Each structure stands twice: as C-alpha cells, then as structure tokens.
C-alpha cells in the first residue's frame with residue numbers, strides 16, 4: 001500500500017494512536033431535572049406518497065447522507081447509493097489489517113467524510129475508499145455498539161462501558177447505579193452528550209465529568225440524532241423522544257414505536273414499522289405507507305431531497321419533499337452549456353432547455369444524452385460534476401419548477 005496513505009487522513013489529529021493504559025472512571029448520576037412530558041398519541045397511518053424501490057441490500061443496519069452522498073451500512077459492509085444503484089465501498093487495508101468492516105454498527109459524518117464502526121473495527125472514508133483507523137488496535141477486545149463525536153472526543157458505547165477516545169487516549173466511563181450497557185450516543189450541542197442504555201438515558205457534560213439521568217419509561221432507544229437548534233431526537237419502542245436545547249424532554253407516543261429518524265427540511269422524518277411520518281411546526285403528518293418492518297429502521301435524506309428508508313429486502317425512496325428548483329439550480333446550467341447550440345437552433349435542433357416547460361418535456365432524453373456523454377458534443381466543454389449532479393438531482397427529485 002502507498003506509504004503516504006496515512007498522511008492523507010482527515011482525522012489524523014483525532015485518531016492518532018496513543019500510548020498508555022486504558023483508564024476507567026465511574027461517574028455518579030444525578031436525578032433527572034424535570035419530569036417527562038407525554039403528548040397525545042401520533043396517528044401513524046394515511047400517507048400516500050409514491051415509493052421507488054432502490055438497489056436491494058442485505059438488511060440495513062445504518063444509513064447516512066453526507067456531502068450529497070448516501071452511505072448504507074449492512075451486515076456486508078458499506079455501500080454508496082447513487083441514483084438507485086448501490087456500490088460497495090472497498091476497504092483499502094494494509095497487510096494484517098481487516099479487508100472488510102464486518103457488520104456495520106454505526107456511520108457518522110466528520111466534515112465531508114464518514115466514520116464507520118464495524119465489527120472489524122473503525123474505518124474512515126477517504127477518496128471513495130475506506131481505510132482502517134489505527135485506533136482499531138486500541139479498541140480490540142471491546143464490544144462496540146455505536147459511535148459519536150462530541151467536542152474533541154470520540155465516544156463509543158460498548159458492552160464494557162462508554163469508551164472515550166481523546167488524542168488517541170482510550171478511557172472508559174461507567175455510571176453508578178446504571179447496570180445496563182450503553183447502546184447509542186449523540187452530541188446534543190456543545191454542552192451535552194446523550195447516552196442511551198437499553199431502558200435509560202444519561203446526559204453527560206462536555207468533559208464527561210458530570211452525568212444526569214434522563215427520563216425513564218420512554219422505551220428502548222433504536223436511533224438517536226442531533227436535530228436543529230441543539231435539540232436531540234430519539235426513536236424508541238414507544239415513539240419519538242425529544243430533548244430541546246433547554247433540557248426539557250417530550251415523548252410523542254406512536255403505536256409500535258419509531259424505528260428511525262432524521263432531520264428533513266426543517267423538521268423530522270420518522271420511520272415507523274409501517275409508515276413514514278413528518279414532524280414540523282405544523283405537527284405530525286403521515287407521508288407514505290411503507291413495507292412493514294419491525295425494529296430499528298434506518299433512514300436518510302438522499303441528495304434528491306427524498307427520504308430513503310430501509311425496507312426488509314430493499315431500500316425505498318419516498319417521492320415526497322421539495323427537491324431542487326429548476327430556476328435556481330438547473331436552468332443556468334442548461335443555458336450556459338447547451339444554449340449556445342440549442343437556444344437559437346443555429347447549430348442544433350432548436351430547444352431552449354433553460355425554459356422549464358421545454359426541459360420537462362425533454363427531460364428523459366436530456367438526461368439520457370448527458371449521462372451517456374453524447375451531449376454536449378465532444379467539441380464542447382463537458383458538464384462539471386456539480387452541474388451534472390444538479391441536473392440529476394432535479395430530475396430524481398420530482399422536477400420542481
């Protein structure tokens with residue numbers, strides 16, 4: 001393998017291999033500050049948006065959209081899904097390192113790259129491949145369940161406690177009076193890390209030196225995300241549990257619970273066992289009926305603006321939401337790259353592609369010509385990668401005006 005590979009690590013500062021022993025600290029856990037507010041049950045049926053089946057995948061364990069790319073984790077490793085086609089992301093391993101991630105436990109964004117926790121260790125994306133993190137060796141022997149970044153630390157809930165890595169130093173936190181092992185974590189804001197256990201939640205201060213118990217009786221946590229404005233949302237077996245920036249906890253009960261959730265157009269997209277729901281300032285709205293799937297149900301928003309949800313034997317894209325706008329992101333591209341020949345009709349069939357109605361009526365053939373490289377002709381400059389992506393996202397995203 002190229003010897004310089006390690007130097008290209010965007011996460012080098014965080015993931016350098018440290019030396020020294022793993023320290024273990026047991027923290028006292030203070031009582032919850034406020035009681036849990038339980039709202040009226042959410043109606044989880046009725047959505048009628050169309051579904052489009054994407055690449056089939058082995059059961060999906062995690063999903064993440066970062067920098068316009070959709071990553072899907074499964075028992076088989078990590079794939080990238082582009083326009084409905086799934087392609088495995090290869091692991092570039094040096095001698096003695098694992099050439100697969102194993103079953104994917106968690107995917108998180110770090111800048112425009114992705115960090116992967118698999119049964120074979122910690123990996124990170126760089127230039128379209130995954131490389132094993134040198135930290136993997138320090139984590140050997142731990143049964144890791146999830147990962148999250150908080151400040152300058154990487155946290156990994158494990159059967160052995162909450163593992164924390166700062167500047168390559170691995171330490172372990174346990175919580176007095178909490179007998180369960182942590183399963184999930186997410187950074188709420190600069191001041192709080194939320195750690196989920198099977199039936200409990202603990203809020204941890206930035207340095208990991210004080211802990212407060214979260215609400216109890218809110219169900220078993222299946223997924224956690226950082227929302228907007230410092231809020232945190234958890235999909236649990238009882239519904240959606242949210243903590244606002246001020247620290248108040250609210251539970252929205254949903255029959256069958258919530259399987260997964262993600263931020264979507266200023267609100268939330270929530271996947272239940274049978275439906276996709278939207279939550280925003282207007283309240284809860286059913287969006288689509290999904291193929292039934294019990295338990296955790298990862299989802300993410302594709303670059304088309306549509307939610308992509310794990311269905312038992314495939315991924316489905318829910319054709320809902322405001323995709324990219326023609327006027328803002330596509331018309332200028334078509335005017336600049338195609339107008340010279342097509343708008344006047346002097347050198348080519350006369351079609352002003354920068355006009356919305358014309359672009360829509362010819363969209364299939366435009367996309368076909370452009371993606372096969374036939375247009376613009378070889379004598380003219382190619383579309384840039386960004387311009388092509390804008391065109392395809394608009395096309396996939398429902399061809400908005």
Ligand code: HEC
Pocket residue numbers: 334337338339340341342347348349353362365366369370375376377379380383
């Ligand atoms: C250098 C001039 C030139 C440029 C630039 C150009 N085209 Fe073309 N295009 C042609 C010519 C000539 C034809 C007719 C021959 C053919 O169909 O291949 C054509 C045909 C087409 C057709 C078929 C139209 C029909 O009525 O049959 C489509 C669609 C098309 N171009 C799309 C595009 C798009 C989209 C762009 C910009 C991304 C583009 N073209 C840029 C010259 C150009």
